[in-house]
Amino acid sequence: MASIVQFENVGLRYGQGPETLSDVSFTLSAGTFHFLVGASGAGKTSLLRLLYLSQRPSRGVIRLFGEDMVTSPRGRLPGFRRRIGVVFQDFRLVPHLSARDNIALPLRVAGMPEEDIAEPVGEMLAWVGLSDRADARPPTLSGGEQQRVAIARAVINRPEILVADEPTGNVDPDMAERLLKLFASLNRLGTTVVMATHDHHLLDRVPDARLMQLDRGRLVDPFVAGAA
Numbered sequence: 001m002a003s004i005v006q007f008e009n010v011g012l013r014y015g016q017g018p019e020t021l022s023d024v025s026f027t028l029s030a031g032t033f034h035f036l037v038g039a040s041g042a043g044k045t046s047l048l049r050l051l052y053l054s055q056r057p058s059r060g061v062i063r064l065f066g067e068d069m070v071t072s073p074r075g076r077l078p079g080f081r082r083r084i085g086v087v088f089q090d091f092r093l094v095p096h097l098s099a100r101d102n103i104a105l106p107l108r109v110a111g112m113p114e115e116d117i118a119e120p121v122g123e124m125l126a127w128v129g130l131s132d133r134a135d136a137r138p139p140t141l142s143g144g145e146q147q148r149v150a151i152a153r154a155v156i157n158r159p160e161i162l163v164a165d166e167p168t169g170n171v172d173p174d175m176a177e178r179l180l181k182l183f184a185s186l187n188r189l190g191t192t193v194v195m196a197t198h199d200h201h202l203l204d205r206v207p208d209a210r211l212m213q214l215d216r217g218r219l220v221d222p223f224v225a226g227a228a
Helices: 044-051 074-081 099-109 118-127 143-155 173-188
Strands: 003-013 019-029 033-037 059-064 084-087 161-165 192-196 210-215 218-220
Touching: 003 044, 019 044, 019 059, 019 192, 019 218, 033 044, 033 173, 044 161, 044 192, 084 143, 099 118, 099 143, 118 143, 143 161, 143 173, 161 173, 173 192
Parallel strands: 033 192, 033 210, 084 161, 161 192
Antiparallel strands: 003 019, 003 059, 210 218
């Protein structure tokens, strides 16, 4: 199976402080599902930031889609980012747009004709249980509803890589199960999924998922990402 993500001896520090991530090396095969776990402060969000190209490493090599992201010109990065869906911990919805238009954003950025947008957006609103809130703007939505809009926006264009930072943290257990099934369905269609979570009850809900565990900025056992 071809690799889609490669980290080689990656280190990350912010400013002059100690390294947040140290000597992180792994390979993720295309179409695999990974849970990223670790205590608060272990470096999970920092690792995800490197994955979705919001941050460049202090050292080491990162390859996505077979390309070196560290040496790639900054002008090429937006094109790579469009192949990555991201569910942020703080949602990052556009406050003046409706739930419907927030979800439609990736399709519009990709240049999809307007007449082709309504159907997939409607299906996604139904899947996350927000058909009756389609016209609501983020400030009027609850935290759980905003989370569901953020997830729908991240997955609507079937990204090659989906990066999710605690995507079930603001929803009830039933919705968490439903959203995890959505991620698993997307994974079966070929998307590589990396999901950070504190909810260890979810870890056995995706039978083929692999575990990545961070401890104080380093990957530790059990770590089977990329294993056959």
